[in-house]
Amino acid sequence: MLPLFAALVAASTAVLIFAGGLVTSTGSGLSVPDWPNTYGWFMFAFPFSKMVGGIFYEHAHRLIASTVGFLIVVLAVWLGRVEPRPWVRRLGYLALGAVILQGILGGITVLWYLPDVISIAHASLAQILFCLTVTIALATSTGWRRAYAKQKGEGGRGKGEETPDDRMLQHIAIATTAVIYLQILIGATMRHTGAGLAIPDFPLSFGHLIPPYWDSRIAIHFAHRVGAAIVTVLIGATTGHVFFHHARRAELRRPAILLLVLLVLQITLGAITVLGNKPFIINSLHVVNGALVLVTSLVLTLRAHRSRFVDWVAGGTNFSDTPWILPDDLSDEAPRAKSEARRAKSGEVRDAANGYGGVRA
Numbered sequence: 001m002l003p004l005f006a007a008l009v010a011a012s013t014a015v016l017i018f019a020g021g022l023v024t025s026t027g028s029g030l031s032v033p034d035w036p037n038t039y040g041w042f043m044f045a046f047p048f049s050k051m052v053g054g055i056f057y058e059h060a061h062r063l064i065a066s067t068v069g070f071l072i073v074v075l076a077v078w079l080g081r082v083e084p085r086p087w088v089r090r091l092g093y094l095a096l097g098a099v100i101l102q103g104i105l106g107g108i109t110v111l112w113y114l115p116d117v118i119s120i121a122h123a124s125l126a127q128i129l130f131c132l133t134v135t136i137a138l139a140t141s142t143g144w145r146r147a148y149a150k151q152k153g154e155g156g157r158g159k160g161e162e163t164p165d166d167r168m169l170q171h172i173a174i175a176t177t178a179v180i181y182l183q184i185l186i187g188a189t190m191r192h193t194g195a196g197l198a199i200p201d202f203p204l205s206f207g208h209l210i211p212p213y214w215d216s217r218i219a220i221h222f223a224h225r226v227g228a229a230i231v232t233v234l235i236g237a238t239t240g241h242v243f244f245h246h247a248r249r250a251e252l253r254r255p256a257i258l259l260l261v262l263l264v265l266q267i268t269l270g271a272i273t274v275l276g277n278k279p280f281i282i283n284s285l286h287v288v289n290g291a292l293v294l295v296t297s298l299v300l301t302l303r304a305h306r307s308r309f310v311d312w313v314a315g316g317t318n319f320s321d322t323p324w325i326l327p328d329d330l331s332d333e334a335p336r337a338k339s340e341a342r343r344a345k346s347g348e349v350r351d352a353a354n355g356y357g358g359v360r361a
């Protein structure tokens, strides 16, 4: 249940980002002037019949955000109670902190009449929150827990199979994810400073490769285009490396293919946003698809680092080698795992997976 719920929370965060994109794209940010109330009504008591025009987008965004906030509270508490890995529990608390801060930033944005810095921070934190919920969903998934257990032999190395540790892939995947996030920050700056149409043509800029004249908005817009080119090169390098060196590893190949598809879609949506004079649906799809590009690259990065996630509990047990910690029986078996870990530390435990005695270092 927990993996399914974590996946639901991650998916609902994507829906929330789309709803937030609609608010900005339709210019509805100030359609509801108060916060946390809506025109003086308690948020959940606001009549549906009054949700018209910009109020619809702004109020719906608040309702979806509250729902996602509630789901994240449940997720954090759930992880806190049954998740044996401290780092996964911490991610739950971080997500909880991030969603609370996100709500406050959203409220301040409204009360202070959409200051650029707060709006940009709100957009940037939304992406971090999405990264957190996706990471939790990934770390609790069955695939993550089981994938490498079967590849590991003595000493944690594969028995004649590829080792999952590819330093080159790890480095370019991290760089790709970081640069995509920077590109999104530039996109958010462009959006909230009204620079979205500062360069009206595409792929050229005022008919040239480089804009013949400059001001701050043209510079921000052009930076986003240069960013798109760099992101394209990096995604090409990461996916190329996966196809060339790890074509048989489905857990890397699948996100690599998806990343390429999402990239093509993202550039197409960006082009239509400019050439179509910012149609609000396309514009909002560009925002949410940008978030999907980011988390797909993140998933690839985390999977490329899977062997480095030693899931220590109480300093003793590597969960990827512990057949008793499986998603289905996570909640019942967590206490047992802890006691196994304690015994492992004191040198008692026998390796259940590989059948040799000894203590893990």
Ligand code: HEM
Residues within 6 Å of the ligand: 025, 123, 124, 180, 183, 184, 187, 188, 189, 190, 191, 192, 194, 195, 196, 197, 202, 224, 225, 227, 228, 229, 231, 232, 263, 266, 267, 269, 270, 271, 273, 274, 278, 283, 286, 287, 288, 290, 291, 293
């Ligand atoms: C390839 C990677 C790209 C990524 C990851 C990306 C991502 C984003 C994101 C996330 C935003 C919104 C940020 C926010 O408000 O939260 C944005 C805005 C924008 N992007 Fe991109 N983008 C990419 C490429 C492009 C391309 C090729 C174009 C075409 C010129 C483009 C045009 C725009 C425009 C015009 C906006 C602002 C829309 C507005 O003013 O409302 N993007 N981008």
